[in-house]
Amino acid sequence: MAAEERPKPSRLPSHFLPDREVHVIISTHSGNHEAQSYYSDTLHGYLTDHVPHLELRKNYFVHTTTSLTSITELTSKLFLFNAKKGVKNTIILLSGDGGMVDIVNAMTTTLQREVDDNRPPSIFFKPIIVLFPLGTANALCHSAGIIARDPLKVMMTGRAKPLPQFEVRFSRAARLVADEGRKRLEFNEPGFPEEGKEASGELGYYDPEGHVRVYGCVVFSWGLHASLVAFSDTEEMRKHGVERFRMAAGQLLEEGHVYSGTVKYKTERGGEWLVLQHKSGSGSDADGDKKHKYILATLVSNLEEKFCISPHSKPLDGTLRLVAIGNQPSDTAVKILTLAYEQGKHVEEMREFVTYHEIDSLRIDFNENDEKWRQICIDGKIVAIEEGGWVEVRKMPTTGVDGRRVVELVC
Template identity: 40%
Template sequence: MSSIPGSVEGEDVELDMSTDGFQWQDHKTQSTVAVKDSQIVSILPDQNKDKPGYTILFVNRRIENGESDSQKEISYLSSVFAQNLPEEILSRHLYSHSPAHLDASLHVIVSTASGTGKGKAVFEELLRPFLAHIKKTDYQLHETQSDQHIIDLARSVFLPKAKEGVSQTILLLSGDGGLLDIVQVFFDEFEDERLLAIPNICLVPTGTGNAMANSIGLFSDSTLGLKNIIQGKPLHLPTFKATFSPRAEYITDEGRKHSPINPAIKPGASHPQIHGAVVASWGVHAAIVADSDTAEYRKYGVDRFKMAAKECLYPSDGSGPHVYRGTIDLTYTNGLDGNERIHTLDDTEHMYVLATMVSELEQGFTISPSSKPLDGRLRLVHFGPQSPENAMNLMTLAYQNGKHVNEDPVKYEEFDKMKITFNEELEKWRRVCIDGKIVAVEKDGWVEIRREDRFLLNLVTNVFNK
């Protein structure tokens, strides 16, 4: 460990540097303040002629009292000045130049309703001061006013500018739903051969599950995606297309209403379509997402999924978990000649049917251990009817680096297209989840999920640099 002169809020301190971070003695509180390397967002050269050195930006946390004597943890951006720094730490964190995607037209979207509603606090405490430090203050701020706001922005701003060739980068403070909204508009309403300028999206995860953010490694450090904004590179975002039978509709307003999937379906496109980038599911997973999508459940953050899972597997009426009925056809494409082979599963009774392009659905919940970031491959996770105890054990194994895929009841494989034909009387058992959005399929209806060949959006990630 080496000691380096520095200052915190104008007070001179000695910074004890190590490979794992640094620490100093706070003279006011007579306590040691430690900052881990994973908390460091960036190191900025300080050009002050009288006192040259470096400003270390890092994410800190404080505890604040909330309502009814509750406490909540607030993440905020903090800084320390150091006169010099070891080359080892500079090589990992030095901000030497602005990445190209930050020199584009910048938009910041704050989804005010995502997750537990912390998006605005993350912007004020973390993102706004961070952008000020790196001198990126010329951006348009959009705070969502409704669940249609991001869709309206994509339709009226992002897509037209992309067609005109304007380079755009969207800093998205949201969960997976906000990303899906942008994906849906671009694939729904773009008809030409190619975009002149593909927009870049930087995720700052503020949702509940944050599957995409977890799967591209944004939680591998403690900067909530800030480090990724400057160290990441734009890569094509793979997507899939879910095509439904004609009368399928979104379920909205906590299950009380239905709304059209494609309000203005193009001539000749008689089937509703949704584009996603994370997951398509039917059965227990879709039921858990749908049942927990209420204001009451959302108060519990990610725990809402576990609470809904318990009710799904152990219904309060004692009836036991539902057996889902339907036919599943899987299509595989031969990479050499392009020929397709269709396989119909022998099982017509199901419990868990999930197609995914990502590895994690929430932090630590590794649903598809073979999936790599943005590899564009669709994989199926499936098992038939199980006792509540067996089903819960399989889900628990997913928290152990995806060990559930090695269990006998689980079918886990890559595919190119999947068609589910439903054989259920009640709508409750015909709900499909696409990236957190819930669709009700009509009686005897179907859904087909397949990979999309086009790339209309980029996602900024630094997972390949680690």
């Protein structure tokens, strides 16, 4: 992401015009903690050179995070307020996927609390986000082609496009896993949590039916993927960068746990729930279709630079795709996931073992006694579902009363 010898664009992109507030967010805890040095050494000078008089404007601001909730608080108190007042915001986000998820969740959750229907207010200027890959996996940047095309070039020549989202709804006793797995935080509703207990900030809320709702824009998972994210989320493991996921996967595959629960899906809004039927030997006994290795629903193609889990996904196309592996031996699972690192060859070369297709919704009813096997992953955040609990995921449509796309991404 060096800034040398890049040609200046002939004119400013619309997201840098003088009528917009420009906010830089430096996420100090993301990835290898390089956001501050990248801003100081590269981005600051590049902006000064390519966006004339930016720092002389009264509407240019730099924010440095001081806690894991800084981006959420900025969004709720500033960006959402501006959007509803008709103020145009451009957010230059030096973060991983988590920063984007914090913005999406804070905006959507707060809007849901404030209005009876699902639509943004009539006056609502979606913030435009320029994302720089300063996280660990950087799935959004890889999948949207930002890294391949050079983030600085994309910032000056890219176009803002609505960011697709999905909604996750789960049973009331679900809790957010925090502090390297040591804490369980309650979600938010008026008068909730109980006095003296910690809450999850702006991640999620209780709907009128008493169910928790959370929003994502990258990936939902249960099984091997969710477990490896949860198990690798420690300060010691984070030192290994993206390699920590492979390390955790190796340990989990050696353990060989098979996840138990009923998985259903819909192919269209309002359609019937279909029980997931795994391929090739996964249903060799009466409970075969209740045994799973890997359940994942994704809006993106790549979860890492070379880990192409959904090769048919296109940048920001809004398509939710299911990737599922049944009760396969660990060596088969390893082969499948290894082929995902080879430009997504697993969906063709191992298609007799992999379920892969477009869906609208996904539901899981859990049948696990141990909580660690009931943990789900929503864009890197881990939620523990209570024993006998359930979770539903659904793609958010682009228009209509259910249409929610609260931000735009430059790509």
